[in-house]
Amino acid sequence: MTPNYTLSGRYRIIRSLGEGGMANVYLAHDLILDRDVAVKLLRLDLRDDPKTIKRFQREALATTELVHPHIVSLYDVGEENGMQYLVMEYVKGMDLKNYIKAHFPLPLQQVIDIMEQILSAVATAHAHNIIHRDLKPQNILIDEQGNAKITDFGIAVALSEHTMTQTNTILGSVHYLSPEQARGSMATKQSDIYSLGIILYEMLTGSVPFKGETAVSIALKHFQNEIPSVREFDAAIPQALENVVLRATAKDPRDRYATVADMASDLLTTLSESRVGEKRFEPADLGNDETKIMPSADIAAAIAANRRADAAKKDRQPTPKTPHQQSKPTDEVKNEAPLPKRSWSKRHPIRRRIILYGSIAILLIVAIVVGLELSRPQMTTVPKLTGMTQAQATKVLAKRQLSVGTIKHAKSNEVAKNEIIKSTPGSKQSVQQRSRISLTISNGEKKVNFGNYVNENYADVKSTLSSVGFKVKQRFSTSDVAAGQIVSQDVVAGSSVLPTNTTVTFTVSAGSRYVALRDLTGESQSDIVNYATANRINVTFKQGYSDDQKAGYSYDQDPEGGASVRAGSTVTVNMSKGSQPANADLAESFKVKVKIPYQSLNTATATANDVKIYLEDDSHVIGSLYREITITDNTRVSLPFQLTGSQTGKYRIVRNGVTIAEKNKITNKDASN
Template structure:
């Protein structure tokens, strides 16, 4: 599978994991030039058409989820009967690996991870998606401590199709809810049970139930109570233990109603680790008591005694009753009626709107109306500043008696997150870092710099600073070095040394220097330059020069050399001549030296062709000109007499 390209886009690089359903590979997306994780279904699942349809449907539904604590799904496809799911590549470890390495986690770490899992589930549940397979293996912890939950929607595809066909329960039985083990109705509370088991394992380092087979473990989930976490780890505080016990109730109705409720209790557990604020429903409202049987003799004896005592007291009772009645009537007629009315009839008032008001102002308003005040909770809020009211109970407009206590929820201000380091990273590759940190891209400015184009020079706020979640980070990005343009000087006519100095002092570079013979230009004088004088040119541009070697010294060959030369005849075709009369010139080029070996006036012959003979040694290039217009070029080997085009 390594090296295979799926969908003409995803190149498989290496295997990074696997489970009962699929194998997971790291891959490179050739279209977007980024790393992704590709989950490839095992062959036993791909033969079930109903499962494949459900798998596609549920994966596409899960792809609609967008949350910082959920692994994004990018694509679903198949290639040559290979069904695959393309997901966000998360660099980090699974929660299972971390528990194996560390053992029981600290309270703060357990609660922090638990809250992030719950927030991911809350987003999924709000979108009517139940995970069904929450376990540490499906929870990634990034290098910067962020939780990423994966495999949303896939467990449902398995449950609705493959389980029916095989009769087996597929998944992680150590984290199953009792209703999953029974094959009963599964809802959001089933995910909360699995979350409770994950919290149990983080707090103790162990799962609550072990067995020789998956069936035996499933039966324990149905029938047996979990062992108290504090019996395994004595350092577990009461609040966390109560949260775990409530989440793992066998009866779905006795668990948390929503992920929001468990999040609130987890937050409270950090403030009150030993608190008793978690409410777990008992099976009975009151304990059963043993009442002893009553005998007939006891009843008769008590009746006779009662009648005797009653007859002795009846006269006294009548007398005192009359006195008390007269006293009460006297009080009523002397003003007691108004006192009693004031004592027993409490005025009622309307509860004012307090949301968005500062706490001290809200207290003053309530106390002036005769209400009591209680700060019930403090929560982060992106909408309200620290110290302002974000919720109240009862709501504004309700009618309550004086003295009633109004419960207030006060803002702790926006949740603060740490700004990562973006300097020296490419501006096009920071989206992932921003999303993980809960931040947004702000103003991006570009400046000239020695760093490559696109690399971040500076950021604001600075790295490691705590800022409200959702804050913008502004960047200054390199657009490469500043380019300075220079007006090209004229170098033609200067000697080569002067030209070099002019090039250097102008901020340019000397390129190639070619030397040529020239009868009209003195030796070492610049004949031409690669860029025309007066043209704007970039700083440090290389300038090529052609420099004169002076007139070519052509010496007459000696008699001995003349004897050693050989003659070669080659045909000329006059149909290329434009005039009836024209100048025929032949130039021999040998060892880089050009020599005119023939020049004469010719007339077009009737046959249209003629042979010309020239002398020479070794190999040479022959150029033939009609009226100074190059007609053809030949390669001649004087030793063999052969002519080549």
């Protein structure tokens, strides 16, 4: 299948994702729903093979029945020019086999989290009476968020089909094959559990437990050799976690977990302190109830031994008395003790039966009450999980006999990335113990469309925007509109921005009043800013040397103190850098060229970008605006710097309220040629 070929007029092939024994998989784009999909296409050399076609169709049927967040979804089934294909969910990431190689060793909590997802998916398949029969890391995909998804139900089989594995034929990968499958017996749910145990072993150790030169030699090891100890590989692995591997991979299916849910429940608490010091799992001794064929010589010896035992028993018996010995004289009969009287129970049979039946009835009632009490589901309360990570939530839930269920992801401006937004059921709700709690986890912030706040009250707008993460600033302007009302904004209305990465500056009406300017010399920068804000005056800071004022305090201003200025006007304040150094004559001037990229706002007409430039050198302070421009295309600007001695400069460029460029420690080495 070549790139750009469009399957059924809908699925445009992009590239190959992999080739298998039955089908090839391609990345394609759904032209109707505008999304990437995975297309599994039956190989051309197999399209006339009835068995392969049946197996391919079985995968489609099995996957259609299974809807689960950790099972790859099936979108479509079709045929074109004799080519049968499946359209499935595209999982961007890698399979678990490669994930283990790339990230080994995996943290134990991550191993448990991934395994929990796999187990919940297999539990769903088993609930539909579908056995996968080919569970292995190559058939488990890990997406970019670390979520597991099971794929390839090509050899899955429904229990109702009673399909037996053919003699001398082993379906599935031999490294993960259960002993009963290796012997040629029918695969069961316990067979999938065995494969899951091998997968868990590989996640903990980085390799499979049994290796060999041939598939037959590996299969023999599965039902002859014991699983190697994971704790011998890494002593830091808890015994409780190794026990999950040992129980899942027990040779006798009866020794394994009864259900996948039981395995998940056991796995969930393996890192709990309550299981520290747990003994190593040993399979139960089920006895040997097989029928044995004994040799004829052994049978004859057993019969002879029985006859000798009977003869010895007869020799030990007392000699029976003669009739004369059994009869007694008349006087002896007379001296015999009288016959005992009949017991009360024999003299009152009806009362005895009433008491007996009454006792039985009472015992039955007690048994029923106790049974109902024991069968009553144990309830617990869902804890508050908001703001926790998935690992933290897993531990908290385990303490209340609960576990993590379905995982969903969503954007959130209120909850940090990888933290829980909400749980279902929610906190404080009463649920049965061993219930699964679904979680919605934050993928981080989502962009929002910035509104138009002109003519609104600045204080109200600032409160609203600050609460969702925006940095809000104001500058004043003389205006005839009411004081405190927004006149303009530097972030274009309708533009898509990230709140925590956006600084918006509003031009706010200062009214038309006049202010008697205070003498600001000798004050700190923060005090001057507070005064300017309270009186709705804009202030610009410059730096210079002063022998009369210590560094960090103002030594001059324009206009001077006492002048009457209109609200909204700008006052320039010179801040002292201290006394003029001896090498002041070594001040050097140079320029740094910076490219400012234009941002298209996806509007019908071109919209200019508002750009603010901030500098810091001998004459400028980074907190004061150096220059404001508007651009309609990519633009280059030259930024002038004047630095004395070892002083360094800074610049920051803000486009439409968002900082797009910032550099500290500017020296003459950064000068443009």
